[in-house]
Amino acid sequence: MRRSSYRHVRVPSFSIRILRDVLIGAGLDHLAAFQAAGLHPDVAETPGSFVTGEQELAFELKFVELTAGRTDLWVKAGYGYFLASFGTQGLALTTSPTLEHFVRASTATDLAYAMIESTPIINSQGVITGLRLEHTGAPPELVAFSVYRDVIGTLRSLMMISMKDPFPLTVAQLPLNEVSPELAKILAAPVVLGASAVGLEWDEGLSTEPLPFGDSFQHETYLREAKEKLRQFRLEQDWARSVVDAMKTTVDKGVLATDVAAALNTSARTLQRRLEENGTTFRQLRDQARFELATDMLATTNASVSEISRRLGYEEASSFTLAFKRWSGRTPSQYRSSPPARN
The missing domain is CATH 1.10.10.60 (Homeodomain-like)
Structure with a gap:
């Protein structure tokens, strides 16, 4: 989602809670992150609470400042995100009949209400063979953390729906100059550094294999609901604009x-x-x-x-x-x- 839209979208406080727990576990000043975002700490304890994208961004920027150089904490944060964190969109992905459906759903519904844009990776035969994640709208100081978090979150999702651990990537392209041993271990695939965006690729045969929890009817139902929510959001954004x-x-x-x-x-x-x-x-x-x-x-x-x-x-x-x-x-x-x- 582009930054101009992300600033106003309202999302559950899941991410705030995940990052708060990482800060507390590391003995870092989690209250400073709430202060930076203009949020009361109770927002991370109250089910059903929402924050704006602007507040979430401010919290994440402070989190990165507090955890500078601690990629182990970024990895830990990444493990806090999974499909249930994304509501209806997450249900659409969970019930994907195949990886092809998963990729198309994730790129059609703007799953991540964050500064990330997803596109499918398609080979010369027109078969989906991976997922590309771009962080073009994110502040520069947030990009490295976002790569860690979103790569791990995506891999967790792929492992869950395919029941393959580790998920068999053929290559992982990362817009980083170096990668920590923790992340390299999770990727379990050749890593190409210095890429323009994240690229997670797999063998084309995997894209059409039936997934264990796939259900075409439920997938289409949740996907339509997710698209309708996105349509309503865009209409609201037109008015806000x-x-x-x-x-x-x-x-x-x-x-x-x-x-x-x-x-x-x-x-x-x-x-x-x-x-x-x-x-x-x-x-x-x-x-x-x-x-x-x-x-x-x-x-x-x-x-x-x-x-x-x-x-x-x-x-x-x-x-x-x-x-x-x-x-x-x-x-x-x-x-x-x-x-x-x-x-």
Whole structure:
């Protein structure tokens, strides 16, 4: 999912809980991660609790900072993710009749509500022989951890649905300069480093073998439900996009709900109701508008951080710097010196 969408999607607090447990087990300051994400620790203890993608991102960035150099902890975190973590999408994958169905379902439903994009690997005969995972929208400091986590999570899923341990990969391509012994052992296949993206490949004959838990009827049912949820999310994002765009026109003068509602030809009360229905808040969308304007000015103008801060309606440049670091994990100056690829 692209970063602009990921920031607003609401997901169960599974990932927060998994990473929290790793930090506690390692004796690291897990409360610092909650503080960085603006979350109360109870969110990891309350069944049914949700967080935004922005909050999950902030938590993950702090997790990576706290675990710097501890790839053993990244491996441990990866083992916390499995198909049940992904709700209806996970059920669609669990009931896949074949690996071909698994790959097509995982790339069609945007399974991972994270900054990752999945595509099938197809050989010259048109047969699916693997899965490609790209982290193009992730902050640079998060990529290595994401590779560890997502590779292990994917392999766990493949092992579970095929009942093959280890899963028989023919090759694993990784966008890393080195790989830890723990991850190499899990992969149990030749590893190619320095790739542009993750590529997990297997023998083409495996793709059409019936899977032990495959059920065509259930798979199609869950897949349709997952696609409908994704469709609804995209419709909501279209509306959220309109709100953010309306906010951008008045952000320098202060963003008022009445002004945004008027720009969208609706009432402030209806605007508030739509925000609640879509699981977002006026403040979150205002932050999104400010973030998009800030990154654009940092990347395309020579305006100082103080000038950008003023244009975005901040009284103090320090307040803008703190907010920008909360949004992106970096200060405005750090972002300007090394901006990510723009989607």
